[in-house]
Amino acid sequence: MIDYRRLRIALLGAGSVGSQVARLLLEHADELADRSGAALELAGIAVRDLDAPRDVELPRELLTTDAETLIVGSDIVIELMGGIEPAREYLLQALNSGADVVTGNKALLATHGAEIFDAADQVGASVSYEAAVAGAIPIIRPLRDSLAGDRVDRIVGIVNGTTNYILDRMDVEGAEMADILADAQRLGYAEADPTGDVEGHDAAQKAAILASLAFHTTVPLEAVHREGITGVTKQMMDAARHAGYVIKMVAVCERLTGRGEASDEAISVRVYPALIRREHPLASVHGVNNAVFVQAEAAGNLMFYGAGAGGVQTASAVLGDVVSAARRHIAGGAGVGESTRANLPTVDIGQVVTRYQITLEVDDRPGVLARVAGILSDGRVSIATVEQTLEQTPGQPGDDAAEAGSARLVIGTHKALEQDLSETVARLADDDVVERVVSVLRVEGD
Amino acid sequence: MIDYRRLRIALLGAGSVGSQVARLLLEHADELADRSGAALELAGIAVRDLDAPRDVELPRELLTTDAETLIVGSDIVIELMGGIEPAREYLLQALNSGADVVTGNKALLATHGAEIFDAADQVGASVSYEAAVAGAIPIIRPLRDSLAGDRVDRIVGIVNGTTNYILDRMDVEGAEMADILADAQRLGYAEADPTGDVEGHDAAQKAAILASLAFHTTVPLEAVHREGITGVTKQMMDAARHAGYVIKMVAVCERLTGRGEASDEAISVRVYPALIRREHPLASVHGVNNAVFVQAEAAGNLMFYGAGAGGVQTASAVLGDVVSAARRHIAGGAGVGESTRANLPTVDIGQVVTRYQITLEVDDRPGVLARVAGILSDGRVSIATVEQTLEQTPGQPGDDAAEAGSARLVIGTHKALEQDLSETVARLADDDVVERVVSVLRVEGD
Missing domain, CATH: 3.30.360.10 (Dihydrodipicolinate Reductase; domain 2)
Known part of the structure; x- marks a missing residue:
């Protein structure tokens, strides 16, 4: 465990986005520290009503109604209250105290953007607002x-x-x-x-x-x-x-x-x-x-x-801004990378799980489908769809699949382990009822 | 004209991407300076053959075959040579001399990425490589x-x-x-x-x-x-x-x-x-x-x-990295914004040029189309397509457009000035042959 420098984070607002930001800051603290190079310590969450119902259960001891005191001494202030006032006042207070600011407040930026950016420029602080436009989309x-x-x-x-x-x-x-x-x-x-x-x-x-x-x-x-x-x-x-x-x-x-x-x-x-x-x-x-x-x-x-919206989706954009602000804070702005890199093992293709489409040319006689299904089942490859065609598909003159006595089976599988699949396909290819394995394709993008 | 600090840029490679990067650095020098907060001075372009044919005519005096000398004293080194060696050697030389590096070299990063990132970390320099994956797309x-x-x-x-x-x-x-x-x-x-x-x-x-x-x-x-x-x-x-x-x-x-x-x-x-x-x-x-x-x-x-590719498209990604590196260089990394903001005038909607689709309910008698076309033409709105329907479209029971004696005209225009369009629509609405202006819609995304 690396002993990271601690950064004090103040969160203003615990609505649908704010409460998700708080949850992710708390739940993913270790990962966020690795990404930022700093421990992101949620110092408090300013809310209007301590007892209001929220999307996410938040630790009671972090809640406060005193935003101004919370802002004092914070390194990064996240403003997710919405509206013009008091959001504007709090942002200016945060910037004037040297904090970097992250906001999703489009109404405020569209009306008082120049004032806020000027205030940031004067103290050399940053204002990030990825969440203000198009929710989670980095734009x-x-x-x-x-x-x-x-x-x-x-x-x-x-x-x-x-x-x-x-x-x-x-x-x-x-x-x-x-x-x-x-x-x-x-x-x-x-x-x-x-x-x-x-x-x-x-x-x-x-x-x-x-x-x-x-x-x-x-x-x-x-x-x-x-x-x-x-x-x-x-x-x-x-x-x-x-x-x-x-x-x-x-x-x-x-x-x-x-x-x-x-x-x-x-x-x-x-x-x-x-x-x-x-x-x-x-x-x-x-x-x-x-x-x-x-x-x-x-x-x-x-x-x-x-x-474009949604509490947890928009929280992703907010946290991206928070990590960038933290990197900047730590490195005096020079931070472009991240603090640690894991060394995750890369699994062999055999360990990959995906869906497949297997096209076979088989003998056209009773019992063949049952036999093929049996081989798949023995190989732990579960069938989702089967289509059998006898005649030649139009527009495929070079296709020799439909010669007399042959049929074509197009099998869509459920998710299966690549290793099981390739062993099963080998067994199919060797089987007497299978004339040819025409193609094996993976299905992606589900 | 702001007197910007000058940053020395070395460009390695003048292929399809490199030559476009050189062109844009030279042609857009003022804008790039405003964006970066630094004058980006192209100190030289290292090439293998001074006389090779190129996509873009480049100033002869900038070309050199001596990459190593060019790198010395540069603030930002752009590597667009491709291949492993000597690109790797030059990048390490640049990083060790404290320059920030921008590269589009996917083969090098995929094989020697760790070595290059480590070298950058040790001297606190940055390696940017937006152009290495998916061309112009910011990913x-x-x-x-x-x-x-x-x-x-x-x-x-x-x-x-x-x-x-x-x-x-x-x-x-x-x-x-x-x-x-x-x-x-x-x-x-x-x-x-x-x-x-x-x-x-x-x-x-x-x-x-x-x-x-x-x-x-x-x-x-x-x-x-x-x-x-x-x-x-x-x-x-x-x-x-x-x-x-x-x-x-x-x-x-x-x-x-x-x-x-x-x-x-x-x-x-x-x-x-x-x-x-x-x-x-x-x-x-x-x-x-x-x-x-x-x-x-x-x-x-x-x-x-x-x-995903293309010289000028990929050059956009390279220049984005160069501007970011320049901001970082100037601000000791704190630069998050840009140096100057223009104050561009926003034109009134009347000055906008776009395509329109105008749907009219008109009398169904001879000469009506000619009259409508005349009003459009007088109003400087040029017709691209016209569709006339007599009978009611299925599935529109509430549609009163097709009562006896009425026809519906759907007119697609060429690009026209919004002001001309709205005056023309007003004149259409007042005309005897037009029973009703059903809708006026702009066409976007062409």
């Missing part, structure tokens, strides 16, 4: 660092899970918005007052943050053109489908040339429901998922896809 | 930083563009591999000796790098199980399609529990052609594109998609 760091040497021309993002869920179900089920919205509220995908989502306020905040970062400028929330989805009807969805499109609520951040008044460069930032071609990668973003499509001058088209 | 930084507080369980990646191109065309065209391979070689998507790609050596190197990073361990290249695509036949592709799958060459990095010999944790790293369900996001990765699908304990499923 802030790629825009800030990975594309820092490129020029982003355009971003089209699905950044609000609630509206994507509603429009997706309208598209798939041919349903009316009112019905889906009621269902979404029941399932917790939409709030009792859905205005912030359906009118595009949430997406507009995220668009302002993305555009600021992508174009290295400050985009005030008022500069974001915003239209909600309430005008989208079942009839419009049907017509879109008919024309080869799907309607998605998108945030568009665009660099324009020769259009600004005083400059030869300007940007446009807007959120609205728009038609997206069915073949576009964004069209296949379903349910509450998010995706951000980026067009950059050199890199070309990139897409980042994943869970 | 290294998300794995190293964004997911540092999470636990990656599994990665399934399409990380070799050549094999994806071959398998994709076999799937789409129903063609034989030999024909596609010949075509790919002609088009420059496959090398004259395609062994490194089709036998999976390239994918295996990338898999070793991804697994090392994702599981915080060292994965020797020999531990990667490797099967190439040469055994994949047209017949197998057809059978896969028939069963709802597509065959993709994948790199799989998996965390196993309770399977290692001496430990209760182990990993498996393997590359092979595998069946992927058609509905899986990886199935829609076409051509030479790459994508990396990551499953993490907290974050859930993430996917990173983009160009």
